[in-house]
Amino acid sequence: MTIKVKAIIGSTSSTSYNLKVVEYLQKKYSEKMEIIPVFVKDLELFSVDIERTPPENVTAFMENVRDADALLFAVPEYNFSIPGAMKNALDWLSRSNFAIKEKPAFIVGASMGVLGSVRAQLHLREILSNPMLSPSIMPNNEVYIGSIHQKMDEVGNFTDEPTIEFLDLVVNNFLQFYSKTKVMA
Numbered sequence: 001m002t003i004k005v006k007a008i009i010g011s012t013s014s015t016s017y018n019l020k021v022v023e024y025l026q027k028k029y030s031e032k033m034e035i036i037p038v039f040v041k042d043l044e045l046f047s048v049d050i051e052r053t054p055p056e057n058v059t060a061f062m063e064n065v066r067d068a069d070a071l072l073f074a075v076p077e078y079n080f081s082i083p084g085a086m087k088n089a090l091d092w093l094s095r096s097n098f099a100i101k102e103k104p105a106f107i108v109g110a111s112m113g114v115l116g117s118v119r120a121q122l123h124l125r126e127i128l129s130n131p132m133l134s135p136s137i138m139p140n141n142e143v144y145i146g147s148i149h150q151k152m153d154e155v156g157n158f159t160d161e162p163t164i165e166f167l168d169l170v171v172n173n174f175l176q177f178y179s180k181t182k183v184m185a
């Protein structure tokens with residue numbers, strides 16, 4: 001059975017590199033898992049005033065994520081943190097009756113700078129550690145893709161061999177992590 005991985009795209013950009021990374025993984029590993037991008041860009045701003053009557057697309061977003069076997073977070077870095085749209089989506093998810101709690105997950109992030117979204121990922125991990133979110137994040141596999149514009153061609157294929165090999169390793173590690181998590185559950 002294929003693992004259904006919902007990939008939360010933290011970018012709101014129509015030319016997002018982080019989306020391209022997810023699309024690359026989607027194509028390359030399609031026999032091992034089904035990666036489905038989930039977008040956060042059209043979600044209304046969270047407010048406690050509307051949390052019991054969320055807009056339809058927010059409800060659909062939360063149910064879409066709840067339906068996942070596993071999660072992939074693709075996070076850009078904005079001003080040393082995660083983009084506001086992604087934080088907003090996580091705020092909604094934190095009020096969605098544990099939609100992502102204990103779901104096996106991994107994180108990737110790409111930026112044009114050399115640090116590859118490391119500061120955003122540190123913040124993301126901190127946010128996700130809240131008990132209302134708390135997915136089960138694969139340890140020891142941190143994917144920081146710096147200088148992404150020099151590592152990918154114009155159709156979204158990686159041209160950088162070390163990155164290709166590293167992503168192979170991480171995806172294989174995730175498949176093992178997923179199996180172990182399921183055995184323990």
Ligand SMILES: Cc1cc2nc3c(=O)[nH]c(=O)nc-3n(C[C@H](O)[C@H](O)[C@H](O)COP(=O)(O)O)c2cc1C
Pocket residue numbers: 011012013015016017018019076077078079080081110111112113114115116117
């Ligand atoms: C408002 C804004 C803030 C940014 N801040 C950072 C930053 O703090 N660190 C960094 O490495 N890149 C930063 N960048 C550059 C992004 O990493 C780069 O635009 C990247 O392509 C965004 O990911 P995306 O293509 O998936 O949208 C920033 C870009 C924008 C638009």
